[in-house]
Amino acid sequence: MVEVEQLGKTYDDWARGPIQALRGVSFHALPGEIFGLLGPNGAGKTTLLRILGTLLRPSSGRARVNGYDVVVEPSQVRHHIGFVSANTAVYDRMTAWETVEYFGRLYGVERSQLRERMELLFRRLKMTDIRDVLGAKMSTGMKQKVSIARALVHDPPVLVFDEATSGLDVLAARALLATVRELRDQGKCIIFSTHVMREAEKLCDRVVILHRGSVLVEGRLNDLMQQFGESDLEELFFRLISDQEPQREADERGKVFAEGVAAG
């Protein structure tokens, strides 16, 4: 459903020079599965998901969503994906109903079907009471519900949630996680990015842990815990990241030393 192969992304940064945000990332996510994308801040999760959403073009490698290549057929990809991110806000000057309707029409859903679909979504996501509320008047939880409805309005087979619980209170976060589970049970392929390990533990069937743009490990949660002898995902995550940092610092030191030697 989502196939990522050797995906790389480089961009220029004033202060740090060229940055490799992704380095040869590969994984496959399947229908009816919640695939967790874990990593600390700056791991490259948002960059990867923006590439899946065709917002960014990869520098190398390839990615396919529901069989469509993100570079060759970006329009098809956008028709088959629902994208919810902390960066995809709702319009302040539109009501919940208007926002979802607007995107439904952009996705090409027929008017009659759209109305039925929206009624269903508003009921299922318990949004009927905020139907005519302007975005500017909504709480963070309400806005997140509207974002989910907007991403689901065209009934896509693939859904991407990027830090979707960020800023939500406990109740709103639990409701969102329940919705994600429901969607998984409906057979959707869900890519769920987070840096909150408890969420991933509760939700994800398989995970990939990213660190500085590279994949550290990938697999089923239980398998990974067994493999590393940890009973808790957070501990496993912390251990993997900690193992990488001294290695990276040593590499950096070695590089500086080598440059010094080369310079004479």
Add this chain to the structure above:
Amino acid sequence: MTLRNVGLVFAREVRDQLRDRRMLFTVVVLPLVLYPLMGTVMVQVAQFLRDHPTRVCLIGTKDLPDEPPLVDRDRFHLDLVDAEERHLLPVVIQPQQPGNIAASLAEVDAAIRRGEYDAAVYIPPGFAEQLEEIRRRLAEGADSQQAALSLKSVPSPSIYFNTASDRSQVASQRVERVLRRWREAIVRENLRKSRVPQVAAEPFQLQLTDVAEVRTRRAAQWSKILPFVLLIWALTGAFYPAVDLCAGEKERGTLETLLASPAERTEIVWGKLLTTMLFSSSTAVLHLVSLTITMIVFSRQFAAQSHPTMALGMPPVGAVGWLLLALIPASLLFSGLAIALAAFARSTKEGHYYLTPLLLVMLPLMLLPMSPAFSLSLGSSLIPVAGLLVWVRAFIEGHYGEALRYALPVLLVTGGCSWLAVRWAVDQFCNENVLFREGERGGLRVWTRHLMQHRRATPTVAEALFAGVLLLVIRFFAMMFAAAPQQWDDLLRMVTIQQLAMVATPILLMTLILTNNPIYTLGLKLPRPSDLLVAVVLAVTAHPIVLWLGSAVRQMFPMGDELQAQLESVGNMINQAPLVWMLLTMALLPAVCEELAFRGFILSGLRQMGHKWAAIVISAIFFGWMHSVFHQQVVATFVGILIGYLVFQTNSIFPAVTFHAIHNGLALGLSRWESTQIIKQPLWQLLYRTTSDGLLPTTSALVVAVGVIIVCGLYLYQRPGDVLPEAEAVTGT
């Protein structure tokens, strides 16, 4: 691109803007209340200026003649002052310090600067005496009148005022009117005393008859105001929605939501563009309506009392129609530019910063047609914005034939500029570096470190643009401070210094500091011999076309006499220089230095934009701009495009240097040979003809030149240009 999605984006954006109270205030409320309020304020200010008395000091009353009287107690004489100004000009007689005029004047001078008086009139000693002497001689008869001609004129009275004070300037104007009337009265008195009828001095009165119909007079009055108001508000009205729709959406996080939807980037841009156009046009129209009504009301109330013919009526219906028609391409152009600039901004605040540069570029183009010397011609119709403005003015004034004659160039230029603006806006929306530009850590240290540590093989686009602007700025200051050459050796010295110090040195320094591969940056790769041969052939065959183009430009934009004289003087100096020195300094040296700059550093940076022709044209515009005279700039831009293509296809600077040196050498050589017997040679006559506009190619030479250039172009087109190593250019990691 589907129209359905464009329509959806457009409808949403319009609804969104209409729900924004600030936007509604700017677009609808402000135009409706602005002009009536401004009118009220102006009336109050005018009343203040008109009604405020100004105090005038008079020195030297003892030298005033008895007839005609200048003052009547503490006022100017009633016959000399307009009825409505009589109470506004109180006069203070300044007692003069006996025998010390300088001290009295110094005192008055200081009093005006302190604001105690608004102006002073000084009657010099001997004024009345000398006047009386003239009158006496005139009264004595014809012989004495002859003698009177040898008399000295009457010493001149002076008006003292302070230009730093508005009140003082108003006072000086009032006093000047009074003194002019007084002078006329003196003339009349002189004539009376010499028994010469007044008709001798004033044999006739001028009768002014305005043949303009009311309709055309109104059209002419409105044609000067309305097009300018329309365009300035179309620009301003485009900017605020554009900033909200691009930078504002980025800031609010909704742009990413839209980009993740199935709407294509082009559809999104067109949706936003049409919204911006709608608000730009609406703002312009509402301002136009409000201003027109306000002006009509105020002109009827005030101007009409003193000058009934100046009262404004309703603008002709045709004028309104032409204005609305011109508004469509104008608002498309401004909206495209505004969207492209606003897309670059990360926030609304940053977006507003970009309004100033846009206004600074557009305002001169809008103000240019306000000059009485600027009229509709082929040349003016080719100037973006200004051409459109003067074209609409011709329509409003009813000069339909003239306007229709220039319709094609105006519409082509405006349409072309609008297309470029829209294309730029679409490019901005397709550029992820623009859309997802993060807040960079600023600061001079970080920036310098970035430049030094992360050098690339070739400059970035920004560095190339900076180099172009830097060369123009250096050239501007060099022109300001350089003395005009008097001799040929001065001229050659000046050109050498300019080329080496102001073109080559900055470019070589920038190459060394900003890049790590000078060979690629400056295009110092050895060319194929066939590339050099093509450069030679191109330079020789392009020359007749360049001559013809130069002549066409001179006809479209005629040169002033002063400029022509300056150019002739420089031409004479060049012809006096020894041939070898002239060729080395004015052909070879500029060829090397300017090619390193424009086709080396600047073009290699601009080619990273990914648009071949945009890179070539922009580098050519910089190259053209480096020339002093507008006519040379146009021709040099054309030559720059040819050389740019040559470099792009051969990836070497050497064919460009060859072309440039031969081109300059031919231009210099021909002007020298033109005055020799060589012009009688059959080959010369086959190629060139001498006209009143200088040397021009024959038609057959032009046809052959175009044919050869096409063949050379085909050779270059099939020439596989090497790819510069931008991809592996990054170092310092």
